[in-house]
Amino acid sequence: MATITDNKARFGILVFPGTWSDGDCHSAVRDALGEDAAFVFHKETDLSRFDCVVLPGGFSYGDYLRPGAIARFSPVMQAVSRFAEQGGLVIGICNGFQILCESGLLPGALMRNNHLEFRCQQTYLRVEQAKAPFTSRAAAGQVLAIPISHGDGNYYADDATLARLEANGQILFRYATADGQVTPEANPNGSRGNIAGIVNERGNVLGMMPHPERAVEALVGGTDGLVIFRSIADAIRSRAAAPHH
Amino acid sequence: MPVSQETLDQIALTRAEYDMIVEKLEREPNTVELGLFGALWSEHCGYKHSRPLLRSFPTTGASVQVAAGQENAGVVDIGDGLSVVFKIESHNHPSAVEPYQGAATGVGGIIRDILAMGARPIALLNSLRFGPLSEPRNKFLFQGVVSGISGYGNCVGIPDVGGEIQFAPAYSGNPLVNAMCVGLLPQGALVRSRASTPGNTLMLVGSGTGRDGIHGASGLASRSFEEEREMRPTVQVGDPFLEKVLIEACLEAARSGHLEGMQDLGAAGLTSAAMESAQRSGSGVRIDVSRVPRREPGMSPYEVMLSESQERMLLIVKQGHEEEIRELFEKWDLRAVAIGTVTGDGVGRILDGDEPVAEVRIDTLVEAPTYRPPAQRPSYLARLHAAVPPTPPPDRIGGSLLKRLLASPNIASKRMVYRQYDHEVQTNTVVKPGQGDAAVLRLRGTKKGLAVAVDGNGRHVHLEPYAGGAMAVAEACRNVVCAGATPVAVTDCLNFGNPRKPEVYYQLQQAIEGMAAMCRALGIPVVSGNVSLYNESQGKAIYPTPIVGAVGVLQQAEQRLTAGFAAEGDVVLLLGAAALRGEDADLSGSEFLAHLHNQVIGRPSIDMEAEARLQRLVTGLAQDGLLRSAHDCSDGGLAVAIVECSMLGNVGFTAEASLSGRWDAALFGERPSRVVVSASPERAAEVLRRAHDAGVPALRLGVTGGANVRFPGLIDEPIASLVDAYDNGLERALNA
Numbered sequence: 001m002a003t004i005t006d007n008k009a010r011f012g013i014l015v016f017p018g019t020w021s022d023g024d025c026h027s028a029v030r031d032a033l034g035e036d037a038a039f040v041f042h043k044e045t046d047l048s049r050f051d052c053v054v055l056p057g058g059f060s061y062g063d064y065l066r067p068g069a070i071a072r073f074s075p076v077m078q079a080v081s082r083f084a085e086q087g088g089l090v091i092g093i094c095n096g097f098q099i100l101c102e103s104g105l106l107p108g109a110l111m112r113n114n115h116l117e118f119r120c121q122q123t124y125l126r127v128e129q130a131k132a133p134f135t136s137r138a139a140a141g142q143v144l145a146i147p148i149s150h151g152d153g154n155y156y157a158d159d160a161t162l163a164r165l166e167a168n169g170q171i172l173f174r175y176a177t178a179d180g181q182v183t184p185e186a187n188p189n190g191s192r193g194n195i196a197g198i199v200n201e202r203g204n205v206l207g208m209m210p211h212p213e214r215a216v217e218a219l220v221g222g223t224d225g226l227v228i229f230r231s232i233a234d235a236i237r238s239r240a241a242a243p244h245h
Numbered sequence: 246m247p248v249s250q251e252t253l254d255q256i257a258l259t260r261a262e263y264d265m266i267v268e269k270l271e272r273e274p275n276t277v278e279l280g281l282f283g284a285l286w287s288e289h290c291g292y293k294h295s296r297p298l299l300r301s302f303p304t305t306g307a308s309v310q311v312a313a314g315q316e317n318a319g320v321v322d323i324g325d326g327l328s329v330v331f332k333i334e335s336h337n338h339p340s341a342v343e344p345y346q347g348a349a350t351g352v353g354g355i356i357r358d359i360l361a362m363g364a365r366p367i368a369l370l371n372s373l374r375f376g377p378l379s380e381p382r383n384k385f386l387f388q389g390v391v392s393g394i395s396g397y398g399n400c401v402g403i404p405d406v407g408g409e410i411q412f413a414p415a416y417s418g419n420p421l422v423n424a425m426c427v428g429l430l431p432q433g434a435l436v437r438s439r440a441s442t443p444g445n446t447l448m449l450v451g452s453g454t455g456r457d458g459i460h461g462a463s464g465l466a467s468r469s470f471e472e473e474r475e476m477r478p479t480v481q482v483g484d485p486f487l488e489k490v491l492i493e494a495c496l497e498a499a500r501s502g503h504l505e506g507m508q509d510l511g512a513a514g515l516t517s518a519a520m521e522s523a524q525r526s527g528s529g530v531r532i533d534v535s536r537v538p539r540r541e542p543g544m545s546p547y548e549v550m551l552s553e554s555q556e557r558m559l560l561i562v563k564q565g566h567e568e569e570i571r572e573l574f575e576k577w578d579l580r581a582v583a584i585g586t587v588t589g590d591g592v593g594r595i596l597d598g599d600e601p602v603a604e605v606r607i608d609t610l611v612e613a614p615t616y617r618p619p620a621q622r623p624s625y626l627a628r629l630h631a632a633v634p635p636t637p638p639p640d641r642i643g644g645s646l647l648k649r650l651l652a653s654p655n656i657a658s659k660r661m662v663y664r665q666y667d668h669e670v671q672t673n674t675v676v677k678p679g680q681g682d683a684a685v686l687r688l689r690g691t692k693k694g695l696a697v698a699v700d701g702n703g704r705h706v707h708l709e710p711y712a713g714g715a716m717a718v719a720e721a722c723r724n725v726v727c728a729g730a731t732p733v734a735v736t737d738c739l740n741f742g743n744p745r746k747p748e749v750y751y752q753l754q755q756a757i758e759g760m761a762a763m764c765r766a767l768g769i770p771v772v773s774g775n776v777s778l779y780n781e782s783q784g785k786a787i788y789p790t791p792i793v794g795a796v797g798v799l800q801q802a803e804q805r806l807t808a809g810f811a812a813e814g815d816v817v818l819l820l821g822a823a824a825l826r827g828e829d830a831d832l833s834g835s836e837f838l839a840h841l842h843n844q845v846i847g848r849p850s851i852d853m854e855a856e857a858r859l860q861r862l863v864t865g866l867a868q869d870g871l872l873r874s875a876h877d878c879s880d881g882g883l884a885v886a887i888v889e890c891s892m893l894g895n896v897g898f899t900a901e902a903s904l905s906g907r908w909d910a911a912l913f914g915e916r917p918s919r920v921v922v923s924a925s926p927e928r929a930a931e932v933l934r935r936a937h938d939a940g941v942p943a944l945r946l947g948v949t950g951g952a953n954v955r956f957p958g959l960i961d962e963p964i965a966s967l968v969d970a971y972d973n974g975l976e977r978a979l980n981a
Contacts, residue, residue, distance in 0.1 A: 017490045017578060020402025024672045027689075057670075059400045062486025118395050120667045149667045151399070214669050219687060219803060221669065 009035040009236040012050035014080070014096075016042045016060035016071050021093060024213045025056045032216035033229045042074040051236040052089040053080055055096025057149065057211060067110065067152045068098035077103055089133055089232060090205040094150050097197075097207030106200055106207045107165070108157030114190025118151040123188055123210055125196050126176035129169045133235030134199065134206045137227045143180045144173075144224040146210040148188055153209035155191040155198075165198055173197035173208060248279065256283025262614060269609045277595060277603040280547045281610055284513035285520060288778050291613025294744035295776040298754055301761040302771040308733060309770050315525075316438055317358045317509070319772025321734045323798050325691040326432045330364045333372075333425035333699065333738040333794040335777035339480045340422040344389025348422050349397035349483040350555050355426040356401065357509035357558060360492055363436035363499035364428025367671060368686055369398055371408040371424045372699045372738070372792040376417025378654060378978045383412075386420045387979070394424070395665040400485035401492065404674055405666035406684035408699055412654045413839070415703065418782035423738040423775075425699055425794040429688070436499045439506035440519070440561045441526030443589035447519060448567065450498075450574055450581045451491045451557040455540030457481045458514070458553025487556040487579075494577040495558055501573060503566035505587075510557040516550045518559040519585070520593050524611040529592040532585035534602070546595060546602045561587065620754050621747035629708055632846035634832045637909040643959035646841060647884055648970040650913065653840040656881045657974025680807045680893065682724035682877045683795075687802035694802030698724035698795050702880075703740075703788030704834045705849040710752040712850045713834075714759030714791055716917050719856045720879060721793035722767055726860045727875040727920060729806040729867030730797030732767065737774040737793050742786025744778050752789035753778075760791060766853035767860065806867050808876035809893025813950040815873055816929035817890075817898060819883070821859045821919035823942035827907035831914025836880045849917075855941070856918045862939040863920055871928050871935070878919040884912035886921045887946075888954050888967050897951035897964060902944055908959055923949060 011029045015022045022039060029037035040047065042060075047053055061070035071077065077099070084090050084105055092100040100106040113119060124145055127138040138144065157165065165171050173196040177186045187194045189209070197208030212225030248263055256279065258266075266274055266282050274282060285291060292299070304312040304319065310328060311320040318332040336351025352369060359366050371394055376383040398405045403426070440447070458481035498504055508518040515532070523530045534549040544552075560581070562570050567583055574581035588594070593610060595603040638646060650656055663678035675694060676685035683698035700721040706713030722732040737760065742749040764771060780787045799805055810817070819825075832838050833847025866872050874894065878886045891898050904911045924932050929945065936943035955961045 018400070018486050020489065020670055024670065027672070058402060059486055059489070062400065062484070064486070118399055118665045118667070120399075120669060121664050147669060149399070149669060211669075214672050217672075219675055220672050221674075 009051045009233045010049060011035060011037040012040045012047055012053045013037055014040050014042065014053065014055050014076055016074060018060045018062055019056050019058035021056035021058055021211065021213060025054050028213035028216045028229060032226060033233060035233055040076060042076045045075050045079050047079045047083045052091065052232055053083055055092040055099055057094030057096060060095055060099060067095060068102035071099045072103040081105065084205050087204055089235065091232065092207040093211055093213065094209055097209055098152065100205060100207045105205050106198060107161050108155055110152050111154040111156050112152050113154050119188050120149040121147060121188065123148050124176050124178050124186065125173040125210060126180050126182060128171050128174055132231065133204065134228055134231050135172055136234055137231040141180060143176060143178065144227055145222050146212050146215045146225050147221060148210045150209055153189040153191065155195040157192060162192060168201055170199050170201065171195055172199055172206065256280065257287060258283055262286060265614060270605065275603065277547045277550065278605055280551050281516050281603060281605060284516045284551055285610050286613040289512050290517050292776055293613050294616050294618065294778060295739065295753065296615045297617055298757045301757055303761065303764050304770050306770040309772065313772050313774065317361050319734065319770065320430065320435060321772060323693065323733065325693060327688060328430040328432065329427060329695065329796055330359055330362050330430060331425060331427040331736055331794060331796055332358050332773035333423055333736045333792060334358065334775040335738050335740060336422045336424065337420065337740060337777050337780055340390055340420055341418065343480040344386045345393040345396065346480050346482050348390040348393030350481045351422050351424045352394055352397045353483045353485065353488050353555050354511050355424045356403065356488065357511065359426045359428035360495055361438055361507050361509040361558065362428065362430065363434045363507065364430040365496060366403045366426050366428045366492065367673065368427040368697055369403050369405040369424065370697060370699045370794060372701060373408065373410045374416040374421035374703065374790060375412050376414055377412055380417060383417060384979060390420065390422055391662050391665060397483055397485040399667045401489045402670050404668045404670050406668050406674055406686065407678055407697060410659055410662065413704065413788060415788040419780050419787050421740050421790060423792045425736065427697055427796060434499065436504060436507045438508040438522050439526045440522040440530060440587045441528050442505055443528065443587050444564045445505050445587040446562045446564060446567050446583045447530060447532065447585040447587065448560045448562050448570060448581045449537060449557060449584045450560055450579060452484065452487055452554055453538045453540035454549055454552045455554045456544060456548055456552065459548055459551045481553050481555050483555045490577050490579060491556055491558060494574050494579050498560060498570060498573055501569065503563055503569050504560055505563055506561035508559045510559060512553065514550065514552045520607050520610055522559065522561060523587065523593065524607050527591060529588035529590045529607060530585055531588050531594045531596065533596045533598065535598045536582060536584045538580055538582055546597045550595060618745055618750050619747045620751035622751055623748040629846045630848040634829050634838055634846065635842055637907050640908050640959050644962045647888065647960055647962065648967065650837060650840060650881050650885060651888060651967060651970040652974030652977065653836060654975050654978045655836055655840065656885055658972050659975065660972065661976050675802055676728060676805050676807055681728055682808060683728040685728050685799065685802065685805040692801050694799035694805055696725035696728035696730035696797040696799060699792055700724055701790055701792035703790035704839065704845055706752065706756050706791060707788040707845065708834045708847060709849050710755035710789055711759035714756030715763035715853060716849060716851050717791045717793045718760045718763035719851060719917060720877065721795035722769065723860060723877050723920065725795045725797030726863045727806060727877050728797065729804050729864065730799045731864050732769050732795050732797040734770050734772045735764065735793050735795045737771060737791055739774070739776045740780050740787065740790040740792065741778050742781045749786055756789055756791050763853055766857045800868065804867060804870065806872055806875045807893065808890055809874055810890045810896040810898065810923050810949045811873035811894060813896055814926060815923040815949045816926055817921060817923050817946045817949060818929065818932055819919060819921055819944045819946045820862060820936055820941055823944055825902050825904045825911045825944065827904065827910030827914055829907065829910065831910040831916045835882065835913060835915045837882065837909065837913035851917045858939055858941050859918050859920065862936055862941045866932060866935060871932055872922050872924055874923045876921045878921060879915065882913040882915050884956065884960065890921060891954050891964055892968050892971060895964065896949045897953045898947055898949050899951065899955040900947040900957065902946050912956065912959065
């Protein structure tokens with residue numbers, strides 16, 4: 001892992017052909033969060049200079065075959081796997097979540113929305129687990145207003161996997177009503193258990209369909225997404241401060 | 246050998262035009278040459294029936310850096326080192342044949358128009374017209390078009406921030422799909438579509454060239470057609486992923502300093518891109534079609550030159566920099582192939598390897614003949630103007646009429662459509678679809694905002710082309726004014742029938758004159774546009790439908806206004822009218838008459854100077870922070886406008902002003918040049934005073950508060966029941 005030298009956490013924003021939230025993630029990190037961000041082209045193979053790697057939204061490789069199915073073979077994804085194995089923080093947003101599932105870094109799969117339409121709308125996420133590194137700034141049960149924009153966000157995992165996710169506390173966000181009720185009406189895509197975001201078993205890789213980078217400014221989309229980015233920055237700082245890291 | 250009528254029909258040229266070509270060439274054209282003429286002399290590329298009329302539009306202004314016509318679109322300086330470019334274009338005919346791909350490639354095409362200027366596309370809008378949803382074919386077209394816009398637009402990473410949709414029988418079988426793109430240019434980044442320096446290299450980038458879309462410009466877009474389904478092979482197929490990569494690569498190329506020019510390949514493909522770039526510079530081009538990367542084997546030079554395969558751009562690369570450009574595109578896994586050179590002799594030469602296949606002077610090719618056919622005022626007008634609206638319905642059914650109107654697909658919420666479009670990517674969208682009359686984008690690195698809207702009302706133009714044209718410009722601009730912006734320029738898409746019919750030509754001519762007059766009254770230029778003629782099916786023309794896209798600037802994006810009432814106890818004012826008096830004339834062309842009485846009658850009119858005063862007043866009030874909300878009075882009239890403000894703000898309203906005359910006309914009439922605003926009680930008097938000073942009639946309408954919308958004695962409805970009608974109207978019509 002990189003170490004913080006100038007007091008700023010370093011975020012690497014991956015750019016696949018067809019990625020379109022790269023710029024949004026970059027400015028969310030740089031302008032709203034006040035940390036450092038750099039773009040990483042899909043042909044690169046070294047991520048060691050970063051504290052956190054972001055897989056942004058978009059249609060990598062046109063989502064041909066299946067969303068994320070081609071991106072998983074790009075050179076940078078091997079580096080992402082190594083980065084995650086070494087404990088680095090990885091956040092996959094929307095198409096990034098799909099790529100992480102296709103790569104096997106997260107369990108389950110994202111299917112076509114159950115109503116078969118694309119959805120761009122506000123959603124409310126109930127924070128199921130308030131813990132480092134992604135949600136330490138939230139309280140369990142808190143509701144975050146963060147929008148979605150996807151056609152394939154219908155999270156599926158088999159019963160055994162779902163039970164394991166539950167038992168390990170790997171489900172971080174569920175779609176809910178504005179007052180925090182997890183109901184079928186609040187589910188925008190048919191996800192099992194209203195799942196909007198999960199982490200891997202180790203807890204250092206997050207995948208979520210909603211776009212926190214779209215909710216980092218009061219003027220545009222509100223600021224609830226900052227809760228996630230600030231939690232990540234906190235985690236990076238505390239790691240840097242840890243004596244044996 | 247004389248050319249056959251069949252050949253001429255295929256490329257939509259007349260015998261007289263063919264003779265003109267022979268005269269100019271001083272010989273018979275060969276097949277390839279005839280194909281080039283067919284494409285560039287098509288109505289779609291050559292503007293044969295509209296060019297003389299379009300000269301009426303004002304195109305210059307203090308902030309116009311490049312005027313319409315000189316480039317793909319005009320360029321408007323908006324300060325802070327930024328300019329905007331924007332354009333609207335139709336893809337009606339392809340969408341009638343194959344709605345998904347027709348709409349998708351319409352979006353792709355307009356993006357490349359903006360990209361060709363070196364601008365980053367920052368917003369998409371669209372304006373759609375369909376026949377009634379009660380007909381299965383119209384449902385199919387509606388769903389296909391919306392899916393196509395969604396499927397393409399969402400993939401390219403440009404927010405689709407606004408638009409409008411109307412349904413009327415006149416559009417059955419001939420839907421309108423107009424797509425607008427707005428781009429942002431840092432000063433100095435403008436790339437011209439020029440090929441001026443002999444020796445520079447033409448490089449084709451992006452997709453391979455296939456047989457799709459041949460004769461799209463001449464065959465599909467430039468004449469009426471009944472056998473729609475037979476035309477399907479002339480519709481192109483889009484690949485939005487390639488477009489997204491092409492955007493990034495072309496913007497990088499534009500910044501590299503290696504380009505002399507850039508041009509998109511749209512209608513008539515390589516032919517129009519190369520010839521028009523050369524024509525703008527008075528130069529020539531030599532193209533070797535054997536070097537054009539193909540999608541399929543065995544294509545003839547004719548097919549290569551006329552293919553409308555999507556996602557291709559032509560770069561004019563400075564001599565000696567070809568390798569840098571090739572490498573730049575390779576980084577994005579795209580091909581950039583040298584296919585020709587710029588020459589100095591004004592001739593377009595097409596070769597297939599060493600063999601010459603066409604040689605034509607470019608000025609001859611690009612200057613299509615123009616026509617001013619006879620115009621005749623439509624005979625139906627006198628009858629429709631004289632028709633009187635039915636007597637007002639009993640006032641006790643006011644509430645139920647209001648709900649029926651709110652549920653009309655023309656008025657009901659379009660949420661089920663815009664939630665399928667990504668309207669937030671690039672994270673600049675401050676006012677989102679459904680929140681106000683215009684979308685507002687903030688401009689990063691400045692305090693400014695950009696308000697954008699499209700509008701047009703074919704019914705009004707049908708009833709009085711001159712006034713209707715003026716009203717289209719007025720309403721599009723009023724929309725951006727209601728967001729608190731100052732309109733800076735407009736773009737227009739003119740959708741009309743067959744111009745060789747005198748009544749249609751009259752509509753075109755008069756609508757353009759009305760639009761031009763309104764632009765002059767507002768002091769804003771037309772910076773770009775597109776003309777789509779021959780919109781007819783079964784021999785019947787659509788409503789004459791000019792669609793206007795307006796762009797306005799807010800000095801402070803934070804001062805943007807939305808339509809929703811902001812708080813309880815605010816004062817609601819009507820700007821643009823001094824009393825709530827309803828007359829027959831107010832119902833002219835109204836949704837009330839069309840939807841509830843199945844009548845399209847009356848004579849719409851507009852006072853252009855009054856409109857200009859109103860718009861200046863509202864912008865000024867917004868800039869000075871005196872207003873809490875603003876909403877244009879449009880389809881459905883005052884009552885619908887008030888209900889929309891109440892639903893958006895979830896605050897009720899009680900009218901205080903008294904009504905006189907026809908109550909239905911007072912509440913549902915669509916007299917233009919009126920805006921509903923709200924202000925805090927302390928500021929209401931100042932708003933009225935400023936209106937008075939500005940010479941704008943104004944009226945205190947009532948106050949906000951409670952859970953009902955109330956016009957005492959006429960309407961008293963809980964917001965929730967209005968929301969039900971409004972939110973579900975479109976979906977219910979679709980599923981009926």
